[in-house]
Amino acid sequence: MRRRQFVHGLAGLAACTLTAPALAKGKPMRIAVIGGGIVGASIAMHLAEGGAAVVQFEKLAPAAGATRNSFAWLNAFVADRHYQALRLASVAGYRRLDEQLGLRITWGGYLNWARDAAESATVSANAAQMAGTPFPTRSLSAAEFTALDPHIEPGAIAAAIYSGLDGHIDPVHATQRFLEHGHRHGARLVCPAAVVGFRMQKGRVRSVQTSAGDVPVDRVVVAAGVDTPSLLAMAGFTLQLRHAPGFLAHSAPLPMQTRSVCDAPGGVSFKQMADGSLVGTDSPDPPDIPVHAQIRQSTVDFPDDAIRAMHGNRALGKITAFLPGAHAATLDHVTLGFRPMPMDGFPVVGRVPGAPDLYVVVTHSGVTLAPILGQHVRTELLHEREVTSLAPYRPKRFSAAAG
Ligand SMILES: Cc1cc2nc3c(=O)[nH]c(=O)nc-3n(C[C@H](O)[C@H](O)[C@H](O)COP(=O)(O)OP(=O)(O)OC[C@H]3O[C@@H](n4cnc5c(N)ncnc54)[C@H](O)[C@@H]3O)c2cc1C
The missing domain is CATH 3.50.50.60 (FAD/NAD(P)-binding domain)
Structure with missing residues (x-):
């Protein structure tokens, strides 16, 4: 014995x-x-x-x-099944480490919704990625969406899904x-x-x-x-590595509105940190226009504070359009990060x-x-x-x- x-x-x-x-x-x-x-x-x-x-x-x-500078969404949304299994194992690892080390992960799930047919195709493609795993997404009607996350004002919903697996973290x-x-x-x-x-x-x-x-x-x-x-x-x-910049607006802390990671219409993504600050963007990559040529090639910062604030306020305005309770949000800072992205x-x-x-x-x-x-x-x-x-x-x- x-x-x-x-x-x-x-x-x-x-x-x-x-x-x-x-x-x-x-x-x-x-x-x-x-x-x-x-x-x-x-x-x-x-x-x-x-x-x-x-x-x-x-x-x-x-x-x-x-x-x-990361959005720090913990997820397994990829088409490749092998890579998805690695990500699923890692999210499971986070469940253990969260308890062991007090990582303060917000296990609030993921909401993705569309306002028209073109965006609905992307939502369906996302749902297809998780189909067949032990964590399939769930389709939501407008009423179900509101019941799930009552502080979000989604606008007209053409398609919506929810994934309960996902979380977000303060990296x-x-x-x-x-x-x-x-x-x-x-x-x-x-x-x-x-x-x-x-x-x-x-x-x-x-x-x-x-x-x-x-x-x-x-x-x-x-x-x-x-x-x-x-x-x-x-x-x-x-x-x-591929050059892959991305910026995020961070608001001053607000009363809690949502625990979900949100992919909203118009390329707007956001989450609310445990301290109440909203973090998100309206553009996962800089658009491919001449003024962004340099940032698309090397790790450079915003040219000045006014341009930094302009990007941050625009993104925050689009985020709070989905969160009426956060209309008074003020920009705290903007981060610009460079993803280590293999080719x-x-x-x-x-x-x-x-x-x-x-x-x-x-x-x-x-x-x-x-x-x-x-x-x-x-x-x-x-x-x-x-x-x-x-x-x-x-x-x-x-x-x-x-x-
Ligand atoms: C805008 C944005 C959004 C993202 N969203 C997500 C997301 O939602 N979910 C997700 O999982 N990932 C996301 N990522 C990607 C994720 O943030 C990165 O993959 C991850 O942070 C990489 O961590 P790392 O430790 O490998 O690299 P890093 O965090 O870059 O750390 C590398 C460190 O090495 C140090 N270093 C470099 N050279 C030397 C040297 N010669 N000697 C000593 N130290 C050195 C650097 O100073 C740096 O601190 C996002 C990234 C960005 C920029």
Whole structure:
């Protein structure tokens, strides 16, 4: 009886590291994680929990990259079934981590509605993506819509769906919680410290060179968002990302209106954070017009505060048109972020071809995917076991030879 309890206890340690080859001699594997966004923070936390000696480098501040500027909707809305399964597993991971770490996730579901036939086609296509999963969307009549979310004034509804699976999160808070939990397991964050190179010997990594000095390591995880390609280039691997900017208006806090993530007509998306602030946009991408040429090519900020406020006030005005109770909302600030978007839209996860000690994780939807990626990276690096569900996402698909 006692023995059975002991074995069960070990299994409960979720992928316990005692059998990891690199730990067999009693020395923990030394792993550098580059990037203090939500993906790097989750990876560092999972590796430290697994027994690795983790040192994490962040050149600016935790969550300073795409993470801070993210809409942070947790969802599985993609057409590709394999990729959808990865996202579903990650959302399930968030349910556990929310309880364990107090992530304060708003599990309010997702509303998507249309006012005409053209928009209805998009709503139907979205519904089709979740059909056949354990979490299909539900069609809503106008009366059902109002019963579900009475503070929203949707206007004329041609089609509407609701997904109960989805949630939204404060990505900065979640990153901080991951970092704190990693720290409790011994992970060390060095910040500000930029990684500027790797010292390699016979194809193996010996140390990372940083603005805070050289640090000897056994493995390196590059989770540097849009800066990932320049780091991989130092190891001779070419990875291109698609340029994918997006801005969000943030209001001052208001009385609670809605817990849902809303995709409304006219390209308007919004959510209300736990602190009462509305966050959203009226344009997921900058329109392809000459004045936006620069922002579509490189990470530049708004030219000045007046243009920033103009975009923010326009978006907030369109959002509050759907929320009569929020008509007095005032703009607090506007964020402009750059999504780490692989060229084919799918995550890039795995060992870097030609540099087996370097492991890369770069993805859009990194907020949704952070838990499952952290878990899988731990399995692959500490247990040296290939996670088969990551097979389609390997960096080698972008190798010159693969092309
Ligand atoms: C407008 C917008 C909306 C989005 N909406 C969603 C959404 O609804 N749902 C969703 O799941 N995802 C969404 N995303 C995508 C999501 O935010 C990103 O995929 C995710 O934040 C990526 O996290 P990351 O940790 O990989 O990268 P980042 O957050 O960019 O972190 C990378 C970090 O690495 C650091 N760094 C870079 N180079 C170095 C170096 N040499 N040395 C040390 N540190 C370095 C940077 O300073 C940065 O802090 C959205 C993104 C944007 C911009």
